[in-house]
Each structure stands twice: as C-alpha cells, then as structure tokens.
Amino acid sequence: MTTAVLESDEHKALRAAVAALGNRYGREYFTRVTAAGEHTDELWAEAAKLGYLGVNLPEEYGGGGSGIAELSIVLEELGAAGCPLLMLIVSPAICGTVIARFGTEAQKRQWLPGLADGSVKMAFGITEPDAGSNSHRITTTARRDGDDWLLTGRKVFVSGVDIAAATLIVGRTEDARTGKLKPCLFIVPRDAEGFERRHIPMELHAPEKQFELTLDDVRLPADALVGDEDAGLLQLFAGLNPERIMTAAFALGLGRNALGKAVEYARTRQVWKGGPIGVHQAIAHPLAQAHIELELARLMMQKAAAFYDAGDDFAAGEAANMAKYAAAEAAGKAVDQAVHTLGGNGLTTEFGLAQMLTASRVARIAPVSREMILNYVSHQTLGLPKSY
Ligand SMILES: Cc1cc2nc3c(=O)[nH]c(=O)nc-3n(C[C@H](O)[C@H](O)[C@H](O)COP(=O)(O)OP(=O)(O)OC[C@H]3O[C@@H](n4cnc5c(N)ncnc54)[C@H](O)[C@@H]3O)c2cc1C
Numbered sequence: 001m002t003t004a005v006l007e008s009d010e011h012k013a014l015r016a017a018v019a020a021l022g023n024r025y026g027r028e029y030f031t032r033v034t035a036a037g038e039h040t041d042e043l044w045a046e047a048a049k050l051g052y053l054g055v056n057l058p059e060e061y062g063g064g065g066s067g068i069a070e071l072s073i074v075l076e077e078l079g080a081a082g083c084p085l086l087m088l089i090v091s092p093a094i095c096g097t098v099i100a101r102f103g104t105e106a107q108k109r110q111w112l113p114g115l116a117d118g119s120v121k122m123a124f125g126i127t128e129p130d131a132g133s134n135s136h137r138i139t140t141t142a143r144r145d146g147d148d149w150l151l152t153g154r155k156v157f158v159s160g161v162d163i164a165a166a167t168l169i170v171g172r173t174e175d176a177r178t179g180k181l182k183p184c185l186f187i188v189p190r191d192a193e194g195f196e197r198r199h200i201p202m203e204l205h206a207p208e209k210q211f212e213l214t215l216d217d218v219r220l221p222a223d224a225l226v227g228d229e230d231a232g233l234l235q236l237f238a239g240l241n242p243e244r245i246m247t248a249a250f251a252l253g254l255g256r257n258a259l260g261k262a263v264e265y266a267r268t269r270q271v272w273k274g275g276p277i278g279v280h281q282a283i284a285h286p287l288a289q290a291h292i293e294l295e296l297a298r299l300m301m302q303k304a305a306a307f308y309d310a311g312d313d314f315a316a317g318e319a320a321n322m323a324k325y326a327a328a329e330a331a332g333k334a335v336d337q338a339v340h341t342l343g344g345n346g347l348t349t350e351f352g353l354a355q356m357l358t359a360s361r362v363a364r365i366a367p368v369s370r371e372m373i374l375n376y377v378s379h380q381t382l383g384l385p386k387s388y
Contacts, residue, residue, distance in 0.1 A: 006302050011073060018052060018074050022081025027257065027352055030083040031205070039163060039207045043083055044118055047074070053088065054116025056242075057096050061112035067309030068093065068242045072249035072301060079253015080260070082352075086208040087121050087160050089246040094239040095122035095168045098185060102227030102235045111187070114165070122187075123164035124239070125155040125213055126367075133372050135183075140171035140215060142186060142225075149220045151186055155213040157366070161197050162209060165190055169215070170236065173229050183236045185226040194218040204362065205355035237317060241308055243367050244320035248301040248327035251363035255294045255331035258356050262287055262338035265345070283341060290334040297326035318381060325373040328363035335360040 007015075025043050033040055047053050056071040057063025064070065075088045096115045099107055114120025131137035140153025151171055161167055166189045173184055188195055194216040202210055227235045266278030266287065277283050304319035335356045339346035347354045364370050378384040 015073050018077035022078040025083045027082025034207045048118025053118040057116045062116035069305035075249040076253045080256040082257050090124040091121045093242040093246045094124045097242050098239040101238050121164045123160045123167040125158040125167050126170040127157050129156045142171050143174040147222045151215050151218045153215050157210045160208045161211045182232045184229045186224045192218050203358050241316045241320045244324040245304050248323040251327040251331035255334035258335040258338035262341040265342050286337045290337050293330035297330045300326050321373045332360045
C-alpha cells in the first residue's frame, strides 16, 4: 500500500501516543515554565521514559533503532500540542546522529546511552559572529599540543549550552585554516577551562536559551575529536540534514498549534447574525490555505526523512532544505493568519498566539536562512550561476 510508505501503522500509533503525551502538558505548561525561567524537565523526562527522545539512535546504545522519520513525528506532535522540545533538534538529531555515524566505539559508549535516555543533552555550535550564513568563513581553530587539541574561537546563538553536558563544536584544524571549509567536530564539556558562555537575551518565549561562546585555548583530549579530521563536509552534513528535517517538524508543530486555536475561535466567535466568523470565506479560506500548505510541507519533510533514513545523504540534502523552507514559510503564514483570526485576542497574553510570532520566524532564519536555501536550490537544483 503506497500510503504505508508515508505513514505506516507504527508511525500513526507513535503520532497518536506522542500527541496524547503532549496534550497532557499543553501550551499552558510550556508558557508557565518559560515565564518562571525554568525548563521543560518533566516533559523531557516523561518523553525519555517512553523512549521518544532517542527513537532515532541505535538500539545497541539504548536507542529505539528507528530514524529521523520517527524523531520528527515526536517533535511535530509535541509542537502541535503546544510544547515543542527544541533540544530534540540538537541533542539526539544532530549530535546523536554524528556520534552514531562517525564516533569511535568509546565515544558511542560514552555519549549515546545518555542522549538516548535523555539523561544527557548535547548542544551544537557552528554559527560564528563573522561567518553567519557563510560557514566556509568559520575561524574556530584546533591546533595540536602533544596528544591534546587546543581549541580557540567564538560562536554565537548556540542553543541550550547551559543545560547541555557538552557542546559539539564545529571548527577547523590549523592546517586547514583558510579556503573551503574542511570542518572537524569536537565535543567540548560544559565546564572545560577556557570555555565561556554569555546569555543572549532573545524575544522568543521559549525555555531554551541562546548563548555566545568564547573558546580560549580550550584543552581537549585526542578523543574529543569526533570522526576523521579529514572527512570534512560529509560528516558535518550527516548532522545538518537531520537538523533541517527536525526544524521542519518544529515549524509544522508550531503552525498546527496556532491553526488549531484559530479554527476553534472561528467556529465559535460570533459578532454578526449569520453565524460565527468562520462562515465568512475571508476568514475560512486563509485558514484552509494554511492547512494545505502545512500538509504539503509535511509531505516534503517525510520525503527528506525517507531519503535520510535510507542512507541517501545526497538526495536527503536537497529534500531537507526544501522541507525546512516549505515548513518555515507555511508556519509563518499559519501563525500570522491565526493571530489575525482572533482579532484583538490574537495579541493577548491569554490566548498566547502573539508569542508564536517570533517563534515562527526562527525556522525562517535558523539553522539556515530561507535565502540560503533559495541560493542552494538555484545553484544545486536548477544549475543557475552563483553571485557570491
Ligand atoms: C533561536 C535561534 C537558535 C539558534 N540556535 C543555534 C544553535 O544551536 N547552534 C548554532 O550554531 N546556531 C544557532 N543559531 C544561529 C542560526 O543558525 C543563524 O542565525 C543563521 O544561520 C543565520 O546566520 P546569521 O544570523 O549570522 O545571519 P547572516 O548570515 O548575517 O544573514 C543575515 C541575512 O542576510 C541574508 N543573507 C546572507 N547571505 C546571503 C546571500 N548570499 N544571499 C542572500 N541572502 C543572504 C540571510 O538570509 C539573512 O536574512 C540559532 C539562531 C536562532 C535565531
């Protein structure tokens, strides 16, 4: 049956079970925790106990043995219930994948069981103040000192460093300091000497915080390097494709949550004699359109996840970029339309939609902006010339 390829019975059951968990917490929980400056620890722990957080990681290291398709279902459904867990994007999806695919046996044994059972979180740092969208310009540099590495550089906007046991930092070796990026990845423990973080205040209404990082000759043992220092972009993209698929799931969940609130409101809010405001097509059609666009974006996300889980990194790269683009655009429009549907209530704290306006922008900017995806598709897919 062709439908089973997209959403098998197992996937449907997982979707339903995660949605049930998410709905027990809901947006009120998320908002309360965020306002108190706390974290979604209870939800994280319960999701971990049910095996959702490490569903993509190998079974021999405590994971569920499934893939990004399943992890994206977990994130989308928690988001649709109003309580997305942003760290799912970085901890099991990027860091867990990179370690599972390229780590040594010792690194897998050290990190994967904790990432799988949720007791350990890992952040991921690639963005730099002077590189931004142009990762080829990153200057965080590792130089050898005997068997050790000394890592120096700056990162910005790195999420969750305060709650992560370690951060997977993308740098380059001294030998590859200039030219095209030949990235190498280092696990930097949170309390490593010379590893400083500064909280960046953001207007995001989310429990996860962003940080600027300074690495000043941070001494790391030889086994802090994940994978081969010469493997380059291949191992980095092994983590970045899941990141894009998961960001699509994050956006879809957010868009669905906002749309659900708007539909409920449009069904019940009555200001004219003829029925609730939802009878007016000026209200109904944009909501229908938002629903269609979210559904279409999910199809692309499922395609990207299917390629990725089948081991086709190349096809997954293009599809993951397109899925992230489509989901971010769809979520942005859904949230905007939801706010509008509620009129004044769209901006009240009580209805909680206005806070989603900034959140819905995140997926348009991170982990790669919509313009960089349009550039990618222009050059890689359509073969158009490059202007930069
Ligand atoms: C909430 C949040 C969480 C984040 N978490 C992390 C994290 O955990 N780890 C991490 O490493 N990073 C993280 N980031 C950083 C994020 O990935 C970057 O913000 C993103 O890659 C864009 O980089 P920049 O902000 O430097 O923008 P810039 O590169 O300065 O771009 C600014 C604008 O110019 C446009 N632009 C740039 N170049 C071109 C071009 N060639 N053509 C057309 N337009 C162009 C961009 O699209 C953008 O609109 C996070 C960001 C946010 C907002």
